[in-house]
Amino acid sequence: MTRFIFITGGVVSSLGKGLGSAALGALLQARGYKVRLRKLDPYLNVDPGTMSPTQHGEVFVTDDGAETDLDLGHYERFTGVGNRRTDNVTTGRIYSDVLAKERRGDYLGATIQVIPHVTDAIKAFVKANLDDEDFVLCEIGGTVGDIESLPFLEAIRQLGNELGREASCFVHVTLLPYIKAAGELKTKPTQHSVKELQSVGIQPDVLLCRTEHELPDEQRGKIGLFCNVRGEAVILANDVSNIYEVPLAYHEQGLDTEICRHFGLEDKTPDLSRWQDINHAINNPEGEVNIAIVGKYVSLQDSYKSLSEALAHGGIANHQRVKLTWLDSELLETDDDTVIAEHLSSADAILVPGGFGERGSAGKIRAIQFAREHKVPYLGICFGMQMAVLESARNIAGDPQATSSEFGPADNPLVGLMTEWNVGNEVQTRNSESDLGGTMRLGAYQCVLEEGSLAHRVYGTQNISERHRHRYEVNVGYKDMLAEAGLQITGLSPDGGLPEIVERPDHPFFIAVQFHPELKSRPFEPHPLFSGFVNAAKERSRLV
Numbered sequence: 219m220t221r222f223i224f225i226t227g228g229v230v231s232s233l234g235k236g237l238g239s240a241a242l243g244a245l246l247q248a249r250g251y252k253v254r255l256r257k258l259d260p261y262l263n264v265d266p267g268t269m270s271p272t273q274h275g276e277v278f279v280t281d282d283g284a285e286t287d288l289d290l291g292h293y294e295r296f297t298g299v300g301n302r303r304t305d306n307v308t309t310g311r312i313y314s315d316v317l318a319k320e321r322r323g324d325y326l327g328a329t330i331q332v333i334p335h336v337t338d339a340i341k342a343f344v345k346a347n348l349d350d351e352d353f354v355l356c357e358i359g360g361t362v363g364d365i366e367s368l369p370f371l372e373a374i375r376q377l378g379n380e381l382g383r384e385a386s387c388f389v390h391v392t393l394l395p396y397i398k399a400a401g402e403l404k405t406k407p408t409q410h411s412v413k414e415l416q417s418v419g420i421q422p423d424v425l426l427c428r429t430e431h432e433l434p435d436e437q438r439g440k441i442g443l444f445c446n447v448r449g450e451a452v453i454l455a456n457d458v459s460n461i462y463e464v465p466l467a468y469h470e471q472g473l474d475t476e477i478c479r480h481f482g483l484e485d486k487t488p489d490l491s492r493w494q495d496i497n498h499a500i501n502n503p504e505g506e507v508n509i510a511i512v513g514k515y516v517s518l519q520d521s522y523k524s525l526s527e528a529l530a531h532g533g534i535a536n537h538q539r540v541k542l543t544w545l546d547s548e549l550l551e552t553d554d555d556t557v558i559a560e561h562l563s564s565a566d567a568i569l570v571p572g573g574f575g576e577r578g579s580a581g582k583i584r585a586i587q588f589a590r591e592h593k594v595p596y597l598g599i600c601f602g603m604q605m606a607v608l609e610s611a612r613n614i615a616g617d618p619q620a621t622s623s624e625f626g627p628a629d630n631p632l633v634g635l636m637t638e639w640n641v642g643n644e645v646q647t648r649n650s651e652s653d654l655g656g657t658m659r660l661g662a663y664q665c666v667l668e669e670g671s672l673a674h675r676v677y678g679t680q681n682i683s684e685r686h687r688h689r690y691e692v693n694v695g696y697k698d699m700l701a702e703a704g705l706q707i708t709g710l711s712p713d714g715g716l717p718e719i720v721e722r723p724d725h726p727f728f729i730a731v732q733f734h735p736e737l738k739s740r741p742f743e744p745h746p747l748f749s750g751f752v753n754a755a756k757e758r759s760r761l762v
């Protein structure tokens with residue numbers, strides 16, 4: 219039997235609902251259950267693909283090519299279960315599907331309404347494309363009380379009724395603010411937010427209360443009393459020092475026990491050794507490396523969420539604490555080498571992540587030049603590979619005009635718009651007039667590595683599959699010119715048409731990839747490129 223756990227949030231946003239859901243998924247998994255996590259997002263965009271990373275955070279891409287909310291990254295990192303297109307839906311997607319059906323005449327003359335047509339579409343989504351999961355954890359984005367989440371709340375209320383208590387559970391995440399002057403945690407906002415939820419017909423079964431302080435038992439009882447929840451089902455979620463401690467902390471507070479009690483399941487002891495090992499490694503580093511990330515969206519670190527996690531995983535693999543220095547690439551747009559050195563000389567390694575548009579690109583190229591000339595380990599990701607290629611062409615091959623057509627029209631650009639590529643037996647075609655939403659080369663594609671290359675050594679295998687999200691591509695026709703400039707293409711699409719990896723054999727660790735390896739890294743399975751990169755940073759920190 220599949221049981222559904224619906225996770226809502228109240229009081230304020232950014233309560234860590236996504237992390238909490240992921241941690242609960244991990245705890246149920248540790249009890250031997252099969253889980254899947256899903257997210258319902260109330261905004262009107264069809265998916266987050268066109269949203270600015272500094273507003274909405276990173277776009278997480280699945281193997282099957284969906285552009286999704288960054289919480290899906292937490293889900294994968296905590297459970298290792300690969301997300302699919304059917305695990306994230308937005309109001310925009312629901313409405314566009316409902317309206318497409320209406321235009322086709324599928325509703326046979328009915329008046330289309332939020333209830334039942336939109337709510338039915340939401341319910342169908344929650345239950346679609348499942349295998350034999352024991353638990354589906356379904357997070358509802360936004361905060362209870364927002365206008366736009368109402369259809370989602372109505373849909374999960376109906377589902378709760380249809381499934382019955384034995385197959386559904388409502389978890390509400392709230393905040394207990396600490397009022398310094400009174401020296402007390404306040405429960406009123408939680409009471410109000412539960413009232414709000416009750417007013418749409420949902421009675422939470424478990425409250426997960428974020429706090430910075432301990433809560434006296436009698437206060438816990440009081441929350442239970444006012445919110446119509448048993449005292450033991452009021453779970454405290456204290457702040458912890460690193461996110462991988464969350465499963466252990468929630469277990470300690472009894473979250474998984476309470477969920478199992480709700481469903482009448484035996485209270486087995488979960489196997490948490492995986493999480494204990496990870497925390498042991500994080501809390502007992504043998505050294506520290508300093509990695510500079512040179513990007514354009516550094517004002518919001520959520521824009522690089524998977525990246526900073528993957529680097530932390532690389533640290534776990536090498537017993538290093540990884541300190542990240544976020545640098546706005548526009549700070550490096552200068553001809554003055556001393557300014558560049560001021561920003562970068564303390565870095566044990568440099569990374570240029572994914573990015574879009576010309577603004578800031580010159581600073582990224584300067585950072586790459588610094589890494590190349592000073593033999594500082596370099597990892598380029600997606601845009602960071604395209605800029606590495608431009609750097610070699612401009613600064614070594616002596617072609618100052620070398621450019622990307624992302625920066626404006628160009629004849630025979632070194633990095634050009636991809637107009638045709640294969641997906642299985644199908645050919646995808648694009649042109650400069652194509653829509654921006656959902657039209658990049660997205661999702662998992664195979665790549666073949668050159669024997670004996672750094673990439674091959676790092677991966678330990680010749681055939682890999684990685685997730686992509688790009689519109690432009692290095693032109694393979696420039697292979698020889700790049701090789702002469704010391705930059706070798708060592709990874710290609712299986713048909714040989716699309717360069718996937720470049721590296722410099724004359725450098726201790728200089729590698730750049732067209733895909734996003736950070737999306738597949740897990741704390742218990744650090745990605746080889748990130749383990750290799752942090753290891754190179756470690757070697758460098760010993761040298762200087």
Ligand code: GLN
Nearest residue numbers: 572573600601688689690
């Ligand atoms: N803007 C580049 C492209 O579309 C790189 C994209 C990225 O870094 N994800 O190809």
